Amino acid sequence: MAEPLSLSLGDIGRLWDTLFPAPWGPLNPVWEHVQRTAAPLDFDHFSLRQWFNYALVPFIPAAIMAYLIIGGPKDRLARETREVRLALGIVGISIATSAYLNNRFYGESDDVRARSTEAALKHVLELIPDLRWCCYNSMFGILYWQLVARYASLALVKEPIVDPYMGRGRPRWVAALDLVMNQRHIGLGNVGLDSGNGPDNKDVKLLSPGGKGKAPEMPHIARHIQHWRRFPRPTSRWGSSLRHLYKTLALYTIMDIVFSLTRAIGPHAIAPPGGLPLIEKYGHIMAGWLAESEGVLFPSTLRLPLPKWLMSTFMELIPPLAIWGFLSVWYHFVAFLCIASGYWEPEVWDIDVFDAPLKSTSLMQLWGRRWHQVFRHTFVDATESVLRIFHLPNNLVTFYPLIYLFSGLLHAMGEITADPVPRFSHVMAFFMLSGVGCSLEIAAKRILGIRTRGLLGWCWTWTWTAVTGEELTPGRLVANAWIDAGMGACSFFPDQGVGQYLAPFIMKHVYMIYHVPPADVAPAITDAAQALLATPSVVESLAEVISSVAESTRAAFPAATAAVTDTLAAVAEPSAVLEAASEVAEALSTEVAVAAAGATEAVAEAASEAVFESALGAVSETVSDVFAENSETLATTLASAVVDTAATAAALTKAAVENLSTVATAVAEAAEISTVRFITVDSVPAHIVEAALATASAAMSASLEESTATS
Template identity: 35%
Template sequence: MASGENIVAMASSNSSPGAIPRTSSASSPTSIDLTTLFAPPFFFAPFNRLHERNLLVAEPLGKDPVVWFCYAILPTLCLLVQAYLILTPGTRKHRRAMGAVTVGVMWGAWTSWRFHEFEFNAFNCGITIVFIHLAIKAIEWTLLEHHLVDPRMAAGRPKLVAAMDLCMNSRLLGLGAMGLDTLAGPPNATLKAVHIERHLPKPSGRPTSRLGAIARHMVWVIGYYLFMDALLATFRRVGGPLLLPGPVGAVKAYSYSSRFIMFPGVLDIEPYPFLVAYAVQACVPGIICGGLQLGYHLAAVVCLSSTFWEVDSWDVDLFDGPWKAQSLIDLWGKRWHQLFRHQFVICSAATLWLLRLPNTPYLLFPLTFLFSGALHSLGELNMSSPVPQPFKLAAFFALTGVACMLEVVFKAITGKRVKGVAGRIWMWLFMFVVGRVAVDAWLDAGVAGCPLLPPGGPGEYVADWMLKYVFHEK
């Protein structure tokens, strides 16, 4: 199998700025491959020039501290000033002006620098999504008529800490309902105490001391690091062609070309190719969940150790056991991370208002997932080609929105929610069948080759053990 250095070299030689993702090698010259119709030049449409411009003009992100100050710290400081202003009554004119500055600085940073190395291509996507998320946050703060209330300030939280928390608190934890998002709980202006929004899990059994809270988060940091490191190390050993951009349908091709023996020397079971494909597919949400949880708990350790944040302010974890979900609404509306929920809701509500349509679940769910698909697709605008096919990502989220709407219809007809054993079967079946569309888009573009964690960690030993006693390639 190719080493990490060889993979990077092969990827660099196989992809060039502006290139289009390769289509299936099985396609004949006379056949029509529908995937090419939705390659980036078509789907990005008005954004295509921006994509090409960024590929050609954006400077590489290196180790220059001045570049990183302009790229990351300066936009953050601008957002922090705006957050401070929105917590202060009577500053609407000032935060309007600051909002324009914030969005302008973010735009300048995003269009000026990007990672040129192919192995960091996934980071280009992730950073773009963060920039879009923060820009929408800045625009909302510009448009809100009244200031925001942080109920913890009444208990002694300094305004600067409240502003910093507002910048990071994407779930708006403890802040109630604001703006067009009226579903989260009591209106923000009426809050007298911290309110856990109804779509977030209610924490229980949390340590009440600062040292205990830090220890709890530190245990999760270590646990998720070991999980991620072991999973990534194993994937590097056996992933082979999945670590590089390849033909459309890389997962299927890999599952049929690779042969594994489960429990060698004991049971010697050779799994069917479709089971291998499902195992690869399951790794993708596992890595997403593990990576976000690792970052969340690490941030909690840092913030709690600073003593500026209250002990219970980081009690609500980012995920609530997604594998326990009993329906798609349960999965996406509560158990998966809710980092972008507020912005999807306000964008959907604004769209329905502009179209003079009623704000009902039958329209809100599909629109919310359309905006989710748009966010994940537009995240590719700063990626080197080949990029994950935007149409596939958008299609996955659009179909998920339709499926959630069907669950609402089911409840309206039967009076019962989708739940229980039947709900779990429906949820898992949908995610493995339809979720394959998004997984194929990401893995066909070689996103799996991104080194999310540095190699050489303890996960290498776990990978050795797995390949010796659990499964190995024939």
């Protein structure tokens, strides 16, 4: 008798990888073509013509289609132009596809780690790809698929679409633009196959303009939770405009701070290429970052240890926080422009794109009302179309799984121009699990009579969505997918806002996260250092790097860092270092101390890699103990832990390390900074290490006795 066929999870995974090779399976040729041929888009090198063709031209056919279909039930233009709309839909989809596949966001400007230290090492890290704009590939990719769905909807709708505000004098061209932008169909009722947005659009009445003491009529707005507010929102045009302008600036500030903090707390790990070793070792960047990072709350005062679960929660909240921030900022900015223009009524924009998602007491409330409803009409239309084409019943088993299947496809397929690419299966799993949770809530209500609400409902909602620590929770799945693809390194646009100034203050006084390499790294570094000791050249190339950084520092802080610049350049002359270092502490003012320390830290990060690799061959076990106990003072304790066992080469290296550490310590003391951050050895380009080992012994041989005495 034949044995039954059995498949393990590993077998299924290997079969999937064979049938659908990463990252896109049968769509890999499309992805590879985009990577080879797409023109670069970023916000550093702005081409007005390219942006016009990419971000504006694809919407022109949609605006014409909206102009044709908007109007009353008896509008002749709307009824007799369906063939024209079908043709325009095909043209619009073609234009949008061409623009999307022939442009993508990428660049080769300064690296994330260089940006976190005022770009002091930009000239050394310029070959590392810039990942600041990688999330914009996702954002514009999702926008592309939504635009394709919009074209299909405007082309296939048979009846004219009634805009109730045309009864109050809204021009037809304004109503057409509003139809293109109004993805939530606020005030329009049910359009197309969507039957859950209030009355049918054909039954929507044109609003009365009011007058003679009578207030103007307001449209019916479905799927909106009414809130009591202590201070009602302004209803006048200028009051509403100022509210949206204030919201725009406030939310931009919050998001700029969040992105600045995200880049600053994990420059060694938060994105490829620095995070690639963590993916290889731990499976995901977030897991490696948690394993090799420690946190401190209130580092300047209480110095409380930061729990790992809190660090994990912070990183897991980055993707939804980024989505909330991006959509909210743009919504309020566009609302400000439209209301201030005088063509849109203030109440049209009064319903914010998000409705306090953290207050959700059920998954149905979270995804159906409080989270943005921008794609709801698209998903409902697609689901209803599938059910009708295949003659399937509209019930709990079919409707919600299909809704979230299309949601997952929209978000996953939006990454087809990205590189690195988020894992398709993880993104899909997040949305499918959300659909499963909604189905469970409805089943519990229908079968058991249990409604998810109140405190228990809130706990259920966020336990299902965002519990940390388990690989199979939806929040961790999608966070791993997006962070592994480098989205943690992204910048808000424009990225030179107040966040770059407030983030250092928060890291100094509120919380600090620093890198702690695992203990098993030390033997490998020691072996490599012993091999490097065979080459006695260190200091001359080190001095060249330091001089270059000093020049960058002088350009950035011309008025207050002359002493720092001179001190950095003096590393090549060890006899003058101690005197110059003492002058630094006196010369630095309070205002520029932090910035100067950051520049010196950049030197320590880059230059010490070349020095550390040579010096660690002679480092005793004391270094590992000190590192584990207090990594913040490693730059100083490393110098004192070096053992004089390598004769002339070790003495030269020890002198260079001690001199550099003295400078860093003096500046840190002047700035009252108690934290020193490090980058990993494998994140330094190989050519820097090779250059640092090329030509140094000749420069130091003349001052050997002097440097030994100084150290």
